Every structure is written in C-alpha cells, then in structure tokens.
Amino acid sequence: MTPGSNLPLNAVRVAVDVTAPVRLDVSGLLLAANGKVRSDDDFVFYNQPSGPGVTHSAAAGGADTITVDTAAVPEGIEKIVVTASPDAPGATFAGTEPTGTVRNADDGSVIASFTPPRLGTETALVVVEIYRRGGVWKVRAVGQGYADGLAGIATDFGVTVEEPAAPAAPQAPPAPPAPPAAPAPAAQWGPPAGTPAPAAPPPAAAPPAPAADPAAAPASGAGKINLDKGRVSLQKNQTVSLVKGGRPLLTSVTMGLGWEPAFRSKSIDLDASVIAYGPDRKKIDNCFFGKLMILGGAIQHSGDNLTGEGAGDDEAITVHLGGVPPEVTGLVFVVNSFSGQKFSDVAKAYCRLVDAQSGAELVRFDLTHAEPRTGVMMAKLIRQFSGEWEMTAMGEFVDARTVRGMVKPAAQAL
Structure with missing residues (x-):
C-alpha cells in the first residue's frame, strides 16, 4: 500500500503486526465520529491490552500486534488507529522505517502491508487505520509522524496524559566555616619545592590514514x-x-x-x-x-x-x-x-x-x-x-x- 490508499477488508477479525529493526511500542485507539476516544478505556496498549473489540499482544522478540474484531467494535466507534513509537527513550524513526502488515486473524493470510516512506525525526507514527464506511470495514495506509512521541498522538485523540510532577529541589545545607589554614607540609612524594614539573611526553604520532580510493567500486572481493x-x-x-x-x-x-x-x-x-x-x-x-x-x-x-x-x-x-x-x-x-x-x-x-x-x-x-x-x-x-x-x-x-x-x-x- 501507499500513503492514503485503502482497500476493503475480507475478514471479520484482522491483526495488524508492526515490525522494525528496533523494539517498538504499538497501540490501538478506538475513535468516535468526532475523531476522539470516548474515554481512556479506548486506548489499548501493552499496559491496557484489551478494549471493546480490540486487543494488544506482544510476541517475545517479535512484533507487537493489534487485533480488531470488527463484529465486536461498538456502534459508536468509527475507526481504530494503530500507532507505533520506538521503545528506547528519545529514539526517532530515522533509518528504522517500520512495516505494518494486516492479516486475517483467523488463518494468518496477508491482506495488505505498508511501509511509510521518508521518516526522519519522528518519534511516533500512525501506521494504519481500520475504519467503517457505509457499513463496510476498510484499511487505510496513513504514515503520519509525530515529533512529540506517543503522548502527542494520545493527546491529539483525546487521551488524558498525566505528566509526573517534578520533585522539589532540596535546600542545600549551610556551608560549614572554613578551617584555619594549616602550614604546608614538606613534600613527600614529589620533587623538592621549586623543581619544575617534567613536561609530559609528546603523544605518539598516529600513522597516516590511507588515501581514499576514488573508484566507485573496489576490485572483486576487495571490500x-x-x-x-x-x-x-x-x-x-x-x-x-x-x-x-x-x-x-x-x-x-x-x-x-x-x-x-x-x-x-x-x-x-x-x-x-x-x-x-x-x-x-x-x-x-x-x-x-x-x-x-x-x-x-x-x-x-x-x-x-x-x-x-x-x-x-x-x-x-x-x-x-x-x-x-x-x-x-x-x-x-x-x-x-x-x-x-x-x-x-x-x-x-x-x-x-x-x-x-x-x-x-x-x-x-x-x-x-x-x-x-x-x-x-x-x-x-x-x-x-x-x-x-x-x-x-x-x-x-x-x-x-x-x-x-x-x-x-x-x-x-x-
């Protein structure tokens, strides 16, 4: 699929796997006609793995999956968006474009796949959406990135995101009075007073770097x-x-x-x-x-x-x-x-x-x-x-x- 393309679903239960060379956190949000969740219960992720007709599962060392049972999705829900963000704090999608694969959840057959192009500094992404149109369920490739992480996506769709309060900085104790200066002891481990310190030896010269080969390709087997x-x-x-x-x-x-x-x-x-x-x-x-x-x-x-x-x-x-x-x-x-x-x-x-x-x-x-x-x-x-x-x-x-x-x-x- 390409960004913005859509196709009808030929299965009642569909699973969306999102894979990448790095560990991802994958979520599903159930949205009403106003484009918002009805409550925080409509936010399905690893810490809240089930919602009305939508579940989250994670395979050991593999892809996170959002499974949608379209027959069990409430009437007031118009779409389910599937999102992803790198698990590592502050990581972006640069060089690690994910792939969303939509499968028939019952027999595993592939319905569609989508790899969003040209990702860079985004820290979260809406990969695909499963939506209802004229009584028919469809899938649309989205690929919309966010620079403020999964919290930015959740906030846009109406999920309450509580920021932890920063702890108050402790007051520093008053500095103790400076002790009276003691007479300098005689040097025990260094040279006699007044002897200049020896100069540090110069660093060993690095070998010259080899000249770059201007050829577009090396000789056969050479690199x-x-x-x-x-x-x-x-x-x-x-x-x-x-x-x-x-x-x-x-x-x-x-x-x-x-x-x-x-x-x-x-x-x-x-x-x-x-x-x-x-x-x-x-x-x-x-x-x-x-x-x-x-x-x-x-x-x-x-x-x-x-x-x-x-x-x-x-x-x-x-x-x-x-x-x-x-x-x-x-x-x-x-x-x-x-x-x-x-x-x-x-x-x-x-x-x-x-x-x-x-x-x-x-x-x-x-x-x-x-x-x-x-x-x-x-x-x-x-x-x-x-x-x-x-x-x-x-x-x-x-x-x-x-x-x-x-x-x-x-x-x-x-």
Missing part, C-alpha cells in the same frame, strides 16, 4: 561500498552495504532477475526463488513460483515466467526489509532451470536490486560467465548486527533443477 554515489554495478564476490547518507535502507526492495535464451537456442524455463535462513544457517522458508508469499507477507514473488521472453525482469521478488522477522539473518536469491537446460544456453542473465517505491535501480549484477549446470546462486542479502543489510554478488553454479536442491549449497555459501 564493500555503499549507495552514496548512486547505482552500483557489482562484480562477482563484491559487496555493497544498503546504506545511503549514513542511513540504512530499511524499506521495500525488489530483486529482479532476468535472462534471455542464447543465440538460436530454444526458450528456457528458469525459476527465480529466495531462501531465508536463520543465524545457524538453518532454512526458515523459501519463496518460489509454488509459494508466492512467505514470512507473513514480508517476501512476495511475482509469479512464474515460462520462457524468459520480453523486456525487463522475467521474475521479481519483493522484500519488505522492515517486515523481515528478526530470526531471519540471510536471504539467498537463486535461479534454477526447471526444464533441465544448462546455463550455457542462457544469455544476459542478471539480477538487480530496485527501490520498490521509487523504481530506482540500486544495484546490478550481470552474470558474464555461465557454466553448463542447472542452478546458480545469484546474490545474497545479509543482515548485519547494526541492522543494515548487505548485498553480495555470488554467481556460483550448482547442479539443481529446483529450489529444494539449492538449500544446502546456499547455506554453505552464507
């Missing part, structure tokens, strides 16, 4: 670059940090994969997939033409292309980075020849990472040398301890016609 200079073309084994202007890219990206049949060869059926791994290199799930959505909608596949014909990407996999569960630390993008033809019969195979909101190409990797095998690991995305993601071009060939045969070699390549 990492970021997105500050715009689109990056990678060679095999090169890595790019998905960081621009010092901020991690934590929005939705699409990995587009494309290929063309080699000269005079038949159409070739290639399948693009992504495999999600945990920190122990154990497979968590995989997304391919037979399973178009995984991880609660955080990863979505465009569908199967049977020939590779046509301009542009043949298959695409969209990743909502902010919605990828914290237990997923690595994603490996692979392509397989389901029909059994070798990659030596493929021309112009490539993968490219695109900003899903703006359509701007961020990273591109062209596979220049193919091998007569049926599977290739194109690229991997690895989550760093600091929260940002890194993309590494792989170009490693294996013998496997389906994504199932890629799980073990891809794990070994992480």
